[in-house]
Amino acid sequence: MSTAALQEPWAKSDNPAAPIPVHQKMSRDDLIMRIALCVLAAWLVIAVLLPLGALLIKSFEGPDGGFVGVSNFALFFANPSLTQSISNSLSIAIVSTVICVLLSFVFAYGLMRTCMPGRGIFKLISQVPLLAPSLLPAISLVYLFGNQGFAKSMMLGQSIYGPIGIGIGEVFWTFPHALIIMITALSTSDARLYEAASALKASAWRTFWTVTIPGARYGLISATFVVFTLVVTDFGVPKVIGGQFNVLATDIYKQVIGQQNFRMGAVVGLLLLLPAVFSFAVDQWVQRKQSAAMSSRAVAYEPKPDAFVDTAFLVICGLIAAAILTVIFTALFASLATLWPYNLTPSFKNYDFDNMDGGGWQSFFNSLRMAGFTAVFGTAIIFSGAYLMEKTKGFGAGRFVFQFLALLPLAVPGIVLGLGYIFFFNSPANPFNFIYGTTTILVVCSIAHFYSVAHLTAVTALKQIDQEIETVSSSLRVPFYRTFFLVTLPVSLPAVLDIAMYLFVNALTTVSAVVFIYSPQTTLASIAVLNMDDAGDVAPAAAMAMTIFFAATAVRVVYTGLVRGVLGRTQAWRHR
């Protein structure tokens, strides 16, 4: 104890109040990171929060721009055709959600819990609807069951234009979203529970209700709310096939584009925000519950072959997959037929976009450019934001605010965000007014709209990296940005590519987020589909939708190739 001056170790501090920590000089790294985080937070404020604020203000404005309280809302609720849309939206959403969740559960069960053959190909087919705008299934349904549809007799005299068509289209379009959640829910089951159940001689039926369903209950809840929100806020399907059946999402479009009644559009937009916000809250709750429910000692469930079960699921999943492919191939055939249904000779006449309304091939190239910018800038912004939020030392309040801003877009339907963009960016008083009508505003809106999912992907990837890497680097006196570029970014490459792909495909296929803010110079392919369909050029609309589909598919194929090839080599360390 020669050099140790040891203080009485049991002496407690006399000061009962929590002491303040010593103030440490902020390192240059800390300062740069905090400033960068604030800049990105400011970006989110401009791209998400302020447009929503503008929407809110608009809904309380009178025709002369003054504050009129809730009178716009009173007007809305006094209009029976508008309130009818609420019940229409709700009923169609409830029916579609029940069907979609049931189908996706059965499909996911087949994929995860049975030994049916062809699970890989089934999973691939199930993701196909993500590669097309929601307009595509609606157009296909017109060709299948419409007035001149080749399967019209199957409708038994009912019309596809209206709730039936919307319901089928929405189920098709939301199916992959629900399926992903269901696959996750069914993959986190504990084999030991099944062993215990069979040791107790529980029947298969009893085991299903006491083990399988409780295990997947959070997935069921989550999928229900996600699908419900998607259906209520989707605009593409009811626009094409809704006929006289009005829903809230198409009402916004009619109020804003048709009647130029922006205030009423804002009121409907706020109403659409409600289910989305509610669903968001439920999802957050579910995520907390689910992460607590899974123990690290759980044993993965390995399904055993069972001829009867496997055949039954093969039939059911085969029917679902066939339905998905039928929708896609119908659009393809319709787009290739010279004049449906009279002249079915294949031709590329419908792909001759330059001789039609809707912006021609230029709108497709605009879309590629817009999606490309969204992928490049979006990935850079989102990944940097997630990195700064995760790695900035201290600054709890700033990081909390950033997390809130980053998750906010999850609760905002695209059509509502787009409407907010009109009010916010079109105002001459806004210094950012100059981006109105340019590709930039489309890119900004798309990044903002798809921010949250990409942000969560980045955060998950960053959390998987050893947290001490940054600590070691700073002890080695290496600036954080060097470690970011030399270590964090290369190690996170799979997530970065995943984000870029997600942003590209979604920016390519989205209609709702951009329908209010494109200009004649920046028409997009998905908008062209909408406008051509509106103008009665349904076959060219199908052709354009298929063009989008092929572009999205090509990007996915390139992505898969990259992941298997380049990443397979550089990320070898992951597999140890």
Next chain:
Amino acid sequence: MNTTQGVTVRVENCAKTFADGTRALDPVTLDVARGETLVFLGPSGCGKTTMLRIIAGLEKPDSGGRVLFNAQDVTRIPIERRNVGMVFQSYALFPNMNVAQNIAYSLALRGAGKAERDSRVAELVALTGIEGLENRNIDQLSGGQRQRVALARAVAMRPSVLLLDEPLTALDAALRERLRGELDRLLRTLGITTIYVTHDQSEAMTLGDRIVVMRKGAIAQVGSPRDIYFKPASRFVAEFIGAANIIDAVSDNGVLVLPGGRLAVDKTGHGQVAAMIRPESIGIISPEAAFLVGRVASVSFTGDRQRLVVDGASDKPLIVDASNTLAVKIGDTVGLTVAPSAIQFLQGA
């Protein structure tokens, strides 16, 4: 390169209260000599890692606390400017770089030319005994090799203080034991002031010039490994380090009065005491010749020795480490002998 590098470290009145009001560390004052290896030892949650992080600059002490390197106050200086080398339990090696790139990571930035970098890497690779692995990827290394790469990377920049947080804990027991010796040799070669955190007492004994035993955010004892082992300051230290018999008995003028007889001690006066005796300090002799006798309740043969539990001698069963050749079986009555100097009186709880 056996030059004594590094600085003296002084921790002065450093306490740590987290934002939620949890007291992680009571005020601690401690000096570390230049080139010394000081080990913080204690169960999880005792504050030893907090202590290390305060020295590193990763945590700020409560106001009033100071950290000094070579008498210079570094409390307000962030980790980037403290010139400390760190090795973590997870090693935090850069997975996308090979061994040489990991080691040279900080060198490239210091304006070192390629030749200089290469020679420094070669030097460190030789020092840590990982020659030939320079171009291996991290995932191709064993746990022990990773640990050495992490150490080489930490000392590449010639830090003033080397901070190691449970660097062997992730390894299996046999490897840990072997690496303990190597690490000890390496730290002595480097001569850097080293602060080492562990919950493993054998590691602490092997590596530490001095050991700081911590408990519930406070220092329980500071001393050399021998001091800590043979002269524990408290019941907690005695029980935490190795096996210990702690006897509550009456001491009466140089004699400890026990149910099974008496033991001579070098302590005068009369009173209730807590006495600590290490199992290996108790000798087995024939009961006729002994002042203290007991009955063997269990015998476990562990190869290098046999551990007996002897009933009836003390207020609770005594643990005795006997020679592996001693013929003894359950139920035998044995005599026990302990040198008075091997009986340590404990204070406090």
